[in-house]
Amino acid sequence: MASLLQIDLGPDRKRRVVGIDLGTTNSLVAYVGEDEQPAVIDVAGDGIVPSVVAVLGAGEVVVGRKAKEHLFTDTDKTVYSVKRLMGKSYGDIERDSHLLSYRLAPRREGLVRVEIGGTEYTPIELSAMILRDLKARAEEHFGQTVTAAVITVPAYFNDAQRQATKDAGKLAGLDVLRILNEPTAAALAYGLDQQRKGIVAVYDLGGGTFDISILKLELGVYQVLSTGGDTYLGGDDIDQAIMGRLRAELAERHGLSEVTLTELQQLRDAAERAKQELSSAEQSTIAIEFATSGISFRRTMSRQELEEIARPIIGRTIEPCRSALRDAGLTQADIDAVVLVGGSTRMPLVRQTVEEVFGRTPFDSLNPDEVVALGAAIQADVLSGNRRDTLLLDVVPLSLGIETVGGMMSVLIPRNTTIPTQVRENYTTFVDNQTGININVYQGEREFVRDNRQLASFTLGPLPPLPAGMPKIEVAFTIDADGILRVKARDMRTGAEQEVDVRPSYGLTDEEVERMLRESIERAQEDITERMLVESRTEAETLLQATRKTLEKHPELIAPEEREAIEEILGRLAESMAGSDHREIRSITDELDHATEPIAQRVLNSSVQQSLEQRKIEEV
Amino acid sequence: MPDYFEFMGFPRQIALDQEKLQRRYYELSRDYHPDFHMQGDEEARQKSLENSSLLNQAYRTLNDPYERARYLLALEWPDLPEGEKKKIPPALLMEVMEMQEKVAEAQFADDPAKKEEIHRELLDIEARLKIKTDGLRAELDRLAESWSALPEGTDRAGKQATLGALNTLLNTRSYLRTLLATIDAAVRGGKGVRH
Numbered sequence: 001m002a003s004l005l006q007i008d009l010g011p012d013r014k015r016r017v018v019g020i021d022l023g024t025t026n027s028l029v030a031y032v033g034e035d036e037q038p039a040v041i042d043v044a045g046d047g048i049v050p051s052v053v054a055v056l057g058a059g060e061v062v063v064g065r066k067a068k069e070h071l072f073t074d075t076d077k078t079v080y081s082v083k084r085l086m087g088k089s090y091g092d093i094e095r096d097s098h099l100l101s102y103r104l105a106p107r108r109e110g111l112v113r114v115e116i117g118g119t120e121y122t123p124i125e126l127s128a129m130i131l132r133d134l135k136a137r138a139e140e141h142f143g144q145t146v147t148a149a150v151i152t153v154p155a156y157f158n159d160a161q162r163q164a165t166k167d168a169g170k171l172a173g174l175d176v177l178r179i180l181n182e183p184t185a186a187a188l189a190y191g192l193d194q195q196r197k198g199i200v201a202v203y204d205l206g207g208g209t210f211d212i213s214i215l216k217l218e219l220g221v222y223q224v225l226s227t228g229g230d231t232y233l234g235g236d237d238i239d240q241a242i243m244g245r246l247r248a249e250l251a252e253r254h255g256l257s258e259v260t261l262t263e264l265q266q267l268r269d270a271a272e273r274a275k276q277e278l279s280s281a282e283q284s285t286i287a288i289e290f291a292t293s294g295i296s297f298r299r300t301m302s303r304q305e306l307e308e309i310a311r312p313i314i315g316r317t318i319e320p321c322r323s324a325l326r327d328a329g330l331t332q333a334d335i336d337a338v339v340l341v342g343g344s345t346r347m348p349l350v351r352q353t354v355e356e357v358f359g360r361t362p363f364d365s366l367n368p369d370e371v372v373a374l375g376a377a378i379q380a381d382v383l384s385g386n387r388r389d390t391l392l393l394d395v396v397p398l399s400l401g402i403e404t405v406g407g408m409m410s411v412l413i414p415r416n417t418t419i420p421t422q423v424r425e426n427y428t429t430f431v432d433n434q435t436g437i438n439i440n441v442y443q444g445e446r447e448f449v450r451d452n453r454q455l456a457s458f459t460l461g462p463l464p465p466l467p468a469g470m471p472k473i474e475v476a477f478t479i480d481a482d483g484i485l486r487v488k489a490r491d492m493r494t495g496a497e498q499e500v501d502v503r504p505s506y507g508l509t510d511e512e513v514e515r516m517l518r519e520s521i522e523r524a525q526e527d528i529t530e531r532m533l534v535e536s537r538t539e540a541e542t543l544l545q546a547t548r549k550t551l552e553k554h555p556e557l558i559a560p561e562e563r564e565a566i567e568e569i570l571g572r573l574a575e576s577m578a579g580s581d582h583r584e585i586r587s588i589t590d591e592l593d594h595a596t597e598p599i600a601q602r603v604l605n606s607s608v609q610q611s612l613e614q615r616k617i618e619e620v
Numbered sequence: 621m622p623d624y625f626e627f628m629g630f631p632r633q634i635a636l637d638q639e640k641l642q643r644r645y646y647e648l649s650r651d652y653h654p655d656f657h658m659q660g661d662e663e664a665r666q667k668s669l670e671n672s673s674l675l676n677q678a679y680r681t682l683n684d685p686y687e688r689a690r691y692l693l694a695l696e697w698p699d700l701p702e703g704e705k706k707k708i709p710p711a712l713l714m715e716v717m718e719m720q721e722k723v724a725e726a727q728f729a730d731d732p733a734k735k736e737e738i739h740r741e742l743l744d745i746e747a748r749l750k751i752k753t754d755g756l757r758a759e760l761d762r763l764a765e766s767w768s769a770l771p772e773g774t775d776r777a778g779k780q781a782t783l784g785a786l787n788t789l790l791n792t793r794s795y796l797r798t799l800l801a802t803i804d805a806a807v808r809g810g811k812g813v814r815h
Contacts (some may be wrong), residue, residue: 177658221646383658391650393676418680420654422673480669481654 017148017177017384018138019376021185022127022165024083024208024234025343027051028370029134029149030377032386038189038377040370041141048369049137053129054078055116063133071269075101075262077116081236082130084208085112085123086168087161092232099240101265108587109594120583124168131172148175150380152372154209155181156229156397158443159455162484177383179482182206183213184224184394185375186341190366191217192378192390198336199225201324203354203362204372205317206342208234212321214328214335223393226327226416228320235275235344238310242271245309246286246297254295263290275310278303279346307349314353321357327416338362341371393418396479403440403449412477415445422478426492427460432468436461436604439475441485460489460498473498536585540577543589544570547596550603557602566595624678624691632696634689634764634786636682645679685760690790697783709792712799719745719799723806739807746803753796759789 019038021028026048030040040047046065054062054070055077062070070078079102085093090107097104105113105120113120131151138146151174153165162179169176183202190200197218204211211229215222246267251257259267270286277284278301288297325331338354340362345351354362381387396419401411412423427437437460444452460473472492479485489498547570551558558566573588625632628644650656652675657668681687693700708716722742729735767782 178655218646221649379655382655385656385659388650388656391646391653392655393649393653418676420669420673421676422670478669478673481672 015148015384016138016142016144016146017150017380018134018146019180019185019373019378019380020131020134020149020151020169021182021373021376022083022130022134022151022153022168023051023372024081024206024236025051026207026369027130027134028373029138030370030373031138032377032381036381036387038192038374038381040373041138043137043140049130049134050080051083051130052078052080053082053126055119055121055129057117061129063130071101071265072262075260075265076103078102079114079116079121079126081208082114082123082126084232084236085114086127087158087164088112088123096240099243099264099268101261101268103261106587109590124164124171127165127168128171131168131174135172135174147173148177148380150178150180150376150383151176152180152182152185152376154204154206154229154231155183155211155213155224155227156209156231157483158231158398158453159483159485160453161231162482166482166484178379179484180376180379181211181213181224181227181394181397181483182372183211183227183341184215184222184392185373185379186339186366186371187213187215187217187222188375188378188390188392189371190339190363191220191222193366196337199330199334201321201335201338201358202341203317203321203338203345204229204341205314205344205350206234207344208232208236210234210317210320212317212324214324214330220389221391221393224395224416224418225330226324227395227397228324228327229397230316230320233313233316234342235272237313238275238306238344239268239271241309241313242275242301242306243267246271246299249299250295250297254293254297256290256293256295260292263292266290274301275306275347278306279348303348310347310349314347314350317350317353318357332357332359335360339366339371340364341368343369394481394483395419396421396483398443399445400441400443400455400477400479400485401449401452403442407448407450409442409444409447409449409452413479417479419479419483420481422476424474424476427473427475428469429463429466429471430468433465434468434471435463435465437463437473438604441477441487455485456487458487533580533582533585536582536589537577540573540585540589543592543596544573547592550596550599554599554603554606557606558599562599566592566599569595622674622678623695624681625695627674627678628682630682632692634685634692634760634767636688638683641679641682645675645683648675685757686790686793689760689763689786693783693786693790696779697787700787704787705791707791708795709788712792712795715745715749716795716799719803723802726806742803742807746800746807749796749800749803753793753800756789756793756796763789 016031018041019030021030028040028047028049030038032038049064050068052064052067052071054067054074056062056070056074057077067078071080089110090104090112093112103115105115111122113122114126115121135146135149149169151165151169153162157165166176166179183204186202186204187200190202198216200215200217202211202213202215204213209229209231210233211227213227214225216225243264247259250259266288270288274284274286282303283300285300286298290297335358338358338360340351340354345354345362345364345368351362351364378387378390379392382390382392395416396413397415399411399415400413401409402425404410412425413421427439429437439458439460440449440454441456442449442452443455446452460475463471463473474490474492476488476490477485478488490496491498547566551563551566569588569592573585573592576584576588579585628641628648630636630641630644649672652668652671654665654668654672657665660668681691719742722738722745726735726738726742729738763782763786767786770779770782
């Protein structure tokens with residue numbers, strides 16, 4: 001899909017494609033120059049852009065080092081580590097949302113949102129702000145517009161998180177040519193630098209995520225054999241553990257049990273500083289002056305104490321390393337080199353852990369902060385058609401499957417399958433005149449779908465009324481080179497392409513992204529609140545009508561207490577529509593949508609008299 | 621069904637040179653991979669996605685000796701009756717029954733000492749089954765040899781003996797794997813049936 005911001009450069013001007021490392025803590029943009037070597041784009045010698053965004057009102061957005069200054073002065077308007085929120089629901093981040101020094105919008109179904117100055121922002125929008133800044137940096141450097149990029153993500157990112165990152169790029173006016181896995185990018189930079197063959201393990205521990213990838217390097221070929229990780233494990237967790245200890249002491253020594261957002265931010269900053277200092281020093285002094293309460297907090301921390309705090313967190317990286325080895329069919333002895341990536345690998349305890357797991361000293365002469373961006377730049381060069389000496393074969397990190405009888409997960413594409421990959425499945429109807437077949441797609445390794453992450457849900461149809469078993473629909477599940485799912489269906493009797501409306505369960509539809517894009521452009525000129533109000537009313541009205549109609553038409557499908565609950569929501573919705581709070585209308589609309597979901601399912605089921613459980617045609 | 625052998629330019633053999641296969645895989649990837657077709661139009665990009673997906677599956681299948689043999693069997697004997705595919709190999713019948721008995725015993729044993737004894741017996745069976753599994757490789761190599769020795773244009777009847785033996789071997793392997801997974805589940809609480 002073309003982005004509105006995409007500008008046609010004309011045939012005589014070479015299109016610049018950059019590589020972007022959109023990190024939890026820091027972000028970088030790099031490119032491959034005339035000398036065919038990748039380089040980070042810097043401004044006055046500084047190539048690192050802290051992934052911090054301050055939204056100061058009236059559309060004033062500050063990014064990077066300048067935004068970092070606002071962490072203490074405009075704490076509730078300054079957002080960091082937004083990558084940890086990408087593609088996440090409220091349930092996902094529950095356990096440490098209280099440690100954030102910015103506010104999340106009230107809990108709801110679906111994706112997490114951040115609230116700044118009364119406006120809600122999706123992590124996608126906030127990431128787009130960082131990307132826009134990186135884009136501007138590159139444009140300033142080249143003196144021309146930059147419209148396309150390769151953006152890196154943790155290898156263990158699921159479909160929703162990848163899609164969210166791609167959407168952020170789109171929103172920033174970038175044509176995202178590829179979503180590239182961070183450890184793979186690092187291996188590219190390492191391979192180019194070292195010109196080596198063999199089996200390489202990339203251990204990538206960043207601010208918020210952990211990845212382990214095992215690759216086979218051979219004459220310009222980078223074949224990923226297996227990957228593993230945890231997208232919620234990184235330096236931030238160590239900071240938070242230190243903060244926890246400091247907070248307990250504050251309460252004990254100074255009776256300060258409730259802290260303000262700014263104080264929380266001061267604690268976070270002190271924890272991070274101490275952790276970093278202790279990578280080279282044996283001892284660090286923590287000193288915080290709390291302005292509001294007048295408390296002056298001081299204590300020292302030794303490396304040994306830090307390691308005590310960090311050990312259980314770093315220990316969580318060991319099992320993914322072992323299973324990646326197992327999945328690759330290898331043992332410790334097969335590994336020729338271990339490459340360290342990510343700021344957290346500066347910690348001596350991390351190095352020690354890596355040495356124990358892989359039985360060798362890790363390779364560390366590449367800058368762990370830059371290596372991912374450099375690899376992304378190389379891949380950008382490949383995708384621009386400038387380079388054919390590099391071939392990258394990556395894998396899908398998580399198994400993809402569909403729900404079958406009893407809520408079991410039936411795996412279609414196992415984890416660590418090389419991408420792109422495609423699986424075709426045949427479906428038919430179970431009862432006469434069945435008009436649709438429901439398919440729920442999941443990602444994860446657990447046996448029951450309820451323990452995995454739902455990716456999408458769609459209905460094949462409308463099908464013409466036929467006896468059971470007659471329709472033959474072939475569905476092609478494709479995971480593209482970005483690791484993102486695409487679905488296509490074909491009616492095998494007619495050969496006609498079957499329309500499939502894939503509704504992402506966690507993520508935004510193309511329409512939503514388009515809308516956000518329009519909004520971000522128009523925000524300055526238009527009264528956004530007014531438009532949102534109109535939109536929310538229209539949406540509410542549509543659902544309200546549909547619900548009333550169903551209540552009338554299918555009284556037998558609705559239990560009395562269910563009806564009562566729905567009537568109550570309907571009353572509140574009608575009332576809110578008379579008012580002018582679009583957020584209230586939206587949230588009650590969502591509530592109604594949620595409450596009527598089971599009924600919709602029942603209506604669908606009853607129209608075909610029996611359950612809609614599809615029966616797969618046995619492939620022979 | 622696409623012919624992976626043909627697609628990757630290899631003869632339809634049970635044995636093949638894996639190093640050569642990998643080289644060919646990399647070569648073809650350079651032709652088909654979406655990375656090298658970004659400048660093309662929508663149709664060219666779609667074609668590259670399909671070809672590349674097919675290539676990845678072909679390589680995955682042909683690179684594993686047993687997957688390759690199973691695939692060859694499906695190509696050569698498409699009408700192989702469903703029952704034939706799942707028949708318990710007679711040589712394994714005894715083991716299957718003995719093991720099932722032990723697993724059931726282990727489940728209902730209350731006495732820890734008794735339970736441990738059964739576990740030990742199961743581990744003995746496991747060791748035996750593992751040796752059997754490892755031994756299948758030599759049998760596969762033998763079949764690969766007799767398959768490649770068949771003259772060009774051999775008819776179905778002439779192939780039957782080798783294909784039948786191949787089917788038995790693949791069945792035996794599936795059963796052994798299931799048995800091993802069952803023991804793993806009983807003794808170590810593993811996940812059970814694996815494919």
